[in-house]
Amino acid sequence: MIVKSRPAVAKATLPAMPTFANVPDxxxxxxxxxxxxxxxxxxxxxxxxxxxxxxxxxxxxxxxxxxxxxxxxxxxxxxxxxxxxxxxxxxxxxxxxxxxxxxxxxxxxxxxxxxxxxxxxxxxxxxxxxxxxxxxxxxxxxxxxxxxxSQPQRAASEQSSREAYEKKQQEQQLRDAQRQAGAPQRAANAQAYEKKQSDFDARMREAQQKGAEQARQREENVKAYDAKQRDLEQRQKALEERRAKAREQQQGPASAPRPFGF
Structure with a gap:
């Protein structure tokens, strides 16, 4: 057992705190x-x-x-x-x-x-x-x-989805069968449409050719009319010149002075 002799240290006052001080033995x-x-x-x-x-x-x-x-x-x-x-x-x-x-x-x-x-x-x-x-x-x-x-609900949902899918498959097969059955009619309709379209194209080309011919004819008519108009103007001008010259000739001797009074 070690016995130490140390001076007493200052103790802080701690209220309501249990300590080991003042223990007799x-x-x-x-x-x-x-x-x-x-x-x-x-x-x-x-x-x-x-x-x-x-x-x-x-x-x-x-x-x-x-x-x-x-x-x-x-x-x-x-x-x-x-x-x-x-x-x-x-x-x-x-x-x-x-x-x-x-x-x-x-x-x-x-x-x-x-x-x-x-x-x-x-x-x-x-x-x-x-x-x-x-x-x-x-x-x-x-x-x-x-x-x-939720297993019964999922099973019912899966069954409903399966039935809906099968129904759609049957409807698609029915549409495919109907389409195959109507293939000849569609081919005939397509052929008739092509013939009608070709006839329409031929009529359009003919109408275009006629229109071009009529336009050319109208242009020639316009040119001929212009030529006639120019010829008419020239004739009218020549006629007026001759008339003016004739009037000058008629008025020339009458207006000239007469030296002998006659």
Missing amino acids: VFLIRRGALAAVVVAACAALMPLRAAQAQASAPAAAPAAARDFAAERKAIGDSRAWTNYRFAAAERECYSKFFVTRCIDNAKEIQREELQVLRKRELEVGEAERAHRAAERDREQALRRAEFEA
Whole structure:
């Protein structure tokens, strides 16, 4: 056993915080450690007992879903509180005569509490995995039940689709048969149409030729009319010139001066 003589350190006042100070002997320390372990174990196992009580309740009252995140947070808070209490107890131990024994007892209490919290953490993780597996199995069961429940509807839909397809196939075969039966008539109609079209084309060519001939004839008539008009104008001009010349000849001797008065 190592005995250290150190001066007492200043202690911070922590209201409502349990410490290991003022412990008279080793037995009281061990008794306090066991009490702390029991309290921590009870606090950590309370959610598990609540879950077991809910599981043992009648099936008519469905249990509320567990909040695993809140449970993990509570475990983390308990672990932080345990470490904080150990640090405070360790500081208190330096003011005692048996420093090493006091620190060892504080470490033992911390180890037991952390072990309980670790066990609780593993239980929460296992319960969460089981919950997720149950949820996954339930979803698969629901999908399987929905699939099986919709099986008659799918079968009826497939049968209806098959019948509709067969009906369409029969209608198409009927149309093909009708088309094949009407092939000679369509060929005759096409031949008659081609003959009618060729006759129409021949009449169109004849009409175009006649139109061209009539246009040429009209052009020649216009040219002949213009020539006649020019000839008529020339004749009219020549006639007017002759008339003017005749008038000049008639008026010429009468207007000339007569030297002898006659």
